[in-house]
Amino acid sequence: MTKIDEIAKMCNVSKTTVSRVLNHHPYVSEEKRNQVLKVIKELDYTPSSLARQLRANKSQTMAISVPAIDHPFFSQLIKGVSSKALEKDYKVLIFQTFYNVATEMEMLDLLKNKEVDGIILGALENEWSSIKPFLKYGPILLCNEYHDSAAVPIIGYDEFDAAYKAVSHLIERGHKKIGFCCDTPSSQAQQLRKEGFIKALLENDLQCEEDWMFDHAFSIQDGFRVFTEMSSLADKPTAMFTGNDQVAAGIIKKAMVAGCRVPDDLAVIGYDNQFICQVTTPTITTIDTPIAELGQQAAAKLIKNLGKNAEMKREVVRLPTKLIVREST
Structure with a gap:
């Protein structure tokens, strides 16, 4: 690899002069600058980005x-x-x-x-x-x-407000048994979402049932799992607010295969407004996030x-x- 001292030797100038040319320093004569630049071009020399980073500490x-x-x-x-x-x-x-x-x-x-x-x-x-x-x-x-x-x-x-809007919509649709689905339950953002979910229920004198709460759901496959677990309950929710659209799509697919009609038997809301919302059957109601x-x-x-x-x-x-x-x- 070509080094600065090699360029300096070929141009019969100091390494400082070569460095000044590379760093666009003004105190170099036009003649020497052109001479150094010509040799750099001939050798196809590229300064070390790491060296520049160390000099700039950035x-x-x-x-x-x-x-x-x-x-x-x-x-x-x-x-x-x-x-x-x-x-x-x-x-x-x-x-x-x-x-x-x-x-x-x-x-x-x-x-x-x-x-x-x-x-x-x-x-x-x-x-x-x-x-x-x-x-x-x-x-x-x-x-x-x-x-x-x-x-x-x-x-x-605003995770709290998003969940509140979603659950309020389900309540307006006549649902009284509403489930909640999230990814990482320890996340404070998810906790805020859960608080908005609970507030909407309590304002309408509805209960938050522990059996209707599902977590660690990230993917379509997790949506399959959530529907299966929900189906095993003696008292099932009629609506589900999910943590993302992938999970919502998984729940809907599994529901339709099982003969559960969406939204007649089970209403589902996603989160994020991904493209998948527009291609499922039925299409998915969701929270749009920028x-x-x-x-x-x-x-x-x-x-x-x-x-x-x-x-x-x-x-x-x-x-x-x-x-x-x-x-x-």
């Missing part, structure tokens, strides 16, 4: 963690983050945690080792007490997550603070959601 790279990139929500979130990062000349390193706490800690080590300038947590696998010490190495932002005491920017949705905008805002917030080299403070931004009514209710 990698121009951010990392984002997601549980799985093949989930439609997270793929759209990554797209939003990446588009804004590209616009601002940043690269994005994508970390799949697979809901693993150790993998999330490995990503945080990248911040500690200055391999990335900042981190967007699209999921939260560890306790905040384990993540907090890494703030001294660089900025961390929560996206699509929530924590009641984390002193960092938090960008997400996923790409969420990713763009998260990246913009991180980059803005990196540019100022400022400490990021707690700020909670909740993007609005809306109910999209289709055939499943």
Whole structure:
């Protein structure tokens, strides 16, 4: 590999002069600059990006963690983050945690080792007490997550209001037995969603039955499982508010195969308004969330603070959601 000292020798100039040319330093004569640039072109020399990073103490790279990139929500979130990062000349390193706490800690080590300038947590696998010490190495932002005491920017949705709207819609449709489905029950964002669900029930003098609560549901296959478990109950719900559209689609498919009519026998509401909502039979009523905008805002917030080299403070931004009514209710 060509080194700066080789270029300097061929041009009969100092390594400092070559370095100045590479870094567009003004104090180099036009003659020497052209001579150095000619040799660089002939040798097809590319300066080490790592060396530049070390000099600038900046990698121009951010990392984002997601549980799985093949989930439609997270793929759209990554797209939003990446588009804004590209616009601002940043690269994005994508970390799949697979809901693993150790993998999330490995990503945080990248911040500690200055391999990335900042981190967007699209999921939260560890306790905040384990993540907090890494703030001294660089900025961390929560996206699509929530924590009641984390002193960092938090960008997400109004989970409480979204659930409240969804359940109120089911109640307006005449349902009194309504089930709830979520992914990670320990997530504070999911807890807020559950609180909105419960409030809508209590305001209408309806009970929240423990048997009608399902968790660890992320995929279409989990929707199959939820329907099977629900079908085994002596007292079954007539409506289900799910944690995402994949689960809703799984429940609907399994219900139709079992001869359960949707929405006559079972009404189903999804969450996120993914494309799958429009191609199932029946189409899926869901909560629309601006996923790409969420990713763009998260990246913009991180980059803005990196540019100022400022400490990021707690700020909670909740993007609005809306109910999209289709055939499943």
